[in-house]
Amino acid sequence: MVTNTILDSARNNPQRGYAIRPDFGNVIRTYQPNNWQEPKRFLEQRMTLASQLNAARDITKTTVTLPTGQVLSFSPGEHNLLQKAIIEEFLPRYGYNAEVLYVGDTAKKFLFLNSEMLKSLRFFELAHGELPDVIAYSEERNWLYLIEVVHSSGPISPMRLLTLKKLTASCTAEIVYVTAFLNKExxxxxITEIAWETEVWIATSPDHLIHFDGDKFLGPYS
Known part of the structure; x- marks a missing residue:
């Protein structure tokens, strides 16, 4: 028991004293065996710690609207802000009416998953650790977009591209490989890690793509 607390001391200081709240003290003092009315009333009038923490988390979440209109809630962070930009800015520009088939969250790996559609395209096992950050499919073009979100690591490098090509060898859609960045910095x-035959999209310049495609798009602009 600490009889004389040190004011303004750190929470983990052994000399710091603590006391119960006065209203909780009244519940303890007036408690009678087999009479739970007062404790019950006390609990009903107060929000639990778990509820307070959940409420705080909900306030900070980022909402993302899929092309179908469905709204998802992402946990905070630049990685998820970039995923939001991909879904709401990149796909409407370059997705040819693509629908999102998979997107993960830093707090929940399978935040959204259309496993039936992926299975129909003969996509690789969803439990595999090599899943890209965002997967979208354009039925109009029969294109499957595999998109890597790069905040601090993970562009589509030559080795990553080779791995994804092996995993999608049986896929019935044509694959478009995209690495997304938040900004040019x-x-x-x-830039030196990005594989040829892939695309790069930068969220701060949403109307432009960078093609790492050799001579595929060589020619004058008109």
Missing amino acids: TFRRF
Whole structure:
């Protein structure tokens, strides 16, 4: 028992004293065996710690609207802000009416998953650890977009591209490989790691793509 607490001391200081709340003290003092009315009334009038923490988390979440209109809630962070930009900015521009088939959250790996559609496209096992960050499918073009979100690591490098090509060898859709960056500064850090025959999209320049595709798009602009 600490009889004389040190004011303004750190919470983990052994010399710091604690006391119960006065209203909780009244519940303890007036408690009678087999009479739970007062404790019950006390609990009903107060929010539990778990409820308070959940409420705080809900306030900070980022909402993302899928092309179908469904709204998802992402946990906070730049990684998820970039995923939001991919879904709400990249896909409407370059997705040819693509629908999102998979997107994970930093707090929940399978936040949204259309396993039936992926299975019908003969996509690889969803439990595999090599899943990209976002998967979208354009039925109009029969294109499957495999999108990697790069905040601090993980562009589509030559080795990553080779792995994804092996895993999608049986897929019935044509694959489009995309690495997404939040800004040009981050892109510059990873430019030497990006594989040929892939695309790069930068959220701060949403109307442009960077093609790492050799001579595929060589020609004058008109």
